[in-house]
Amino acid sequence: MSEKVAVSLKINGKEVTLLAAPEQNLLRLLRENGYVEVKCGCEEGDCGTCTVLLDGLSVKSCVTPACACEGREVWTAAGVSRQERIGRLLRDNFAKYGASQCGFCTPGMMVTGVNYLMNNGVPDRQAIRAAISGNLCRCTGYKKIIDAIYHTAQELRRETAGEGML
Amino acid sequence: MIKKGTGMACMFYPNGSTGKANPAGAFIKINHDGTAVLNIGATDIGQGSNTCMAQIAAQEMGLKLSQVRVVTGDTELTPYDAGTGACRVTYIAGNAVQKTARKAKRLLLDAAARKMGLIHSGQLVIEEGEIFLRYWPAKRMTIAEAATYSERILGQPIIAVDSYSPATMPLEEESGQGMPFEVSIYATQIAEVEVDTDTGEVKVTKLVAVHDCGKMLNPMLVEGQIEGGVVTGIGYGLYEQIIEDPVEGGIRNPSLATYQIPTSLDVPEDMVIDCVEIPEEKGPYGAKGVSEPTCNPTAPAIINAIYNATGVRIRDLPATREKVLFALRELERKEEG
Ligand code: FES
Numbered sequence A: 001m002s003e004k005v006a007v008s009l010k011i012n013g014k015e016v017t018l019l020a021a022p023e024q025n026l027l028r029l030l031r032e033n034g035y036v037e038v039k040c041g042c043e044e045g046d047c048g049t050c051t052v053l054l055d056g057l058s059v060k061s062c063v064t065p066a067c068a069c070e071g072r073e074v075w076t077a078a079g080v081s082r083q084e085r086i087g088r089l090l091r092d093n094f095a096k097y098g099a100s101q102c103g104f105c106t107p108g109m110m111v112t113g114v115n116y117l118m119n120n121g122v123p124d125r126q127a128i129r130a131a132i133s134g135n136l137c138r139c140t141g142y143k144k145i146i147d148a149i150y151h152t153a154q155e156l157r158r159e160t161a162g163e164g165m166l
Numbered sequence B: 001m002i003k004k005g006t007g008m009a010c011m012f013y014p015n016g017s018t019g020k021a022n023p024a025g026a027f028i029k030i031n032h033d034g035t036a037v038l039n040i041g042a043t044d045i046g047q048g049s050n051t052c053m054a055q056i057a058a059q060e061m062g063l064k065l066s067q068v069r070v071v072t073g074d075t076e077l078t079p080y081d082a083g084t085g086a087c088r089v090t091y092i093a094g095n096a097v098q099k100t101a102r103k104a105k106r107l108l109l110d111a112a113a114r115k116m117g118l119i120h121s122g123q124l125v126i127e128e129g130e131i132f133l134r135y136w137p138a139k140r141m142t143i144a145e146a147a148t149y150s151e152r153i154l155g156q157p158i159i160a161v162d163s164y165s166p167a168t169m170p171l172e173e174e175s176g177q178g179m180p181f182e183v184s185i186y187a188t189q190i191a192e193v194e195v196d197t198d199t200g201e202v203k204v205t206k207l208v209a210v211h212d213c214g215k216m217l218n219p220m221l222v223e224g225q226i227e228g229g230v231v232t233g234i235g236y237g238l239y240e241q242i243i244e245d246p247v248e249g250g251i252r253n254p255s256l257a258t259y260q261i262p263t264s265l266d267v268p269e270d271m272v273i274d275c276v277e278i279p280e281e282k283g284p285y286g287a288k289g290v291s292e293p294t295c296n297p298t299a300p301a302i303i304n305a306i307y308n309a310t311g312v313r314i315r316d317l318p319a320t321r322e323k324v325l326f327a328l329r330e331l332e333r334k335e336e337g
């Protein structure tokens, strides 16, 4: 084992310094330090359940070297789902529309969903399908996940339209 | 060229294993505050059985869903259960829960009758945490009061145990007669596909799945089970195959990049899910089960749709592009003579 190096980064809004081995991926670094909401499915970049936001971009943490995250900002599913307004709304809609069964894909789907909503965020089922196509789900058949993101997009849109009118 | 076709497949599927004992057990205890603990061996693997079992117990004992705490998934604490599979949990574990909840309810009603000075509990109704006299609703008490009275005064804690195993009969070897299953589930699925005759690619554009699962205890969960099953069926029909290495042994595609399951882009946007709710008299509140067979008719329906679109019959799953393309070329050659 090579010697560990200190990596300073911001996780879910908090500054932390963690020790990472040079070959370690971000997924392991996060899980070893208690961020176990980030799930490990394949560790090969195929399934998407380890997805996190890295400086606003959704990345698969299992193929992101931990040391490359020095000075960067990471948001996990637990972090984003507590955030007003997108994260909370999406989390509630996941529950409301039954978008989670075994739940294994859910942390990745939440992060990818939030990423979709914070960027373009149009209530367009085709675009949502394309956005989550890197996240595999074995249980739901995707329909209810798409429903949850779609309805969140619609609600956010309605809110913005309401503000515009004021 | 894109060719379109439609195919259909029907199925029946049993609850539980063939002609064998297949038990599930449950314990229930009602606390002094009127909440209940339901202890079951059946394990929730995401299909939502914890919710369903709590629903059955709550309904039977007149409690709110939030008043039933489910303990499960720990064989040290829970009674035996034959497992989550073969579509058995709602029907078999559900029956065990219902039977157990009925016993607990009986104890509650007996205690309430004693407290109210009745000699028989036949006219008592249990609903929304309260027990009252059917034609004199002002005469009432809470479940919490009845449970406390039963335990503290009558010396009878509200605890109940029961189990359920479907009545089956082993098959007689020579005649093939017997009763392999107590109940069966039925379903029909129809697939609409587009086959690209230049590449062999098959796209499922619409899928209609209609299932008879008896009474739906939780429509959202039922729908989720069917949607998930259909998509697994699409994978089974079109993409998923384990490639063994004939020389070295082992599996050649042991990763999600090489063993492909459907992604959100492979799922038809047009998925119609419906249920024919024919109550099963032996099931809890008329329910049977839904989950496992949801993926069974999908692949045959797709294969029939490919035949309908192109005239080629794929007899070996999955219907990959190569297979469809080779079959199309073969057909062309035959037609040319
Ligand atoms: S664990 Fe990272 S993509 Fe599967």
Ligand code: FES
Pocket (backbone or CB within 6 Å): A099, A100, A101, A102, A103, A104, A105, A106, A136, A137, A138, A139, A140, B046
């Ligand atoms: S809910 Fe089980 S993998 Fe998506």
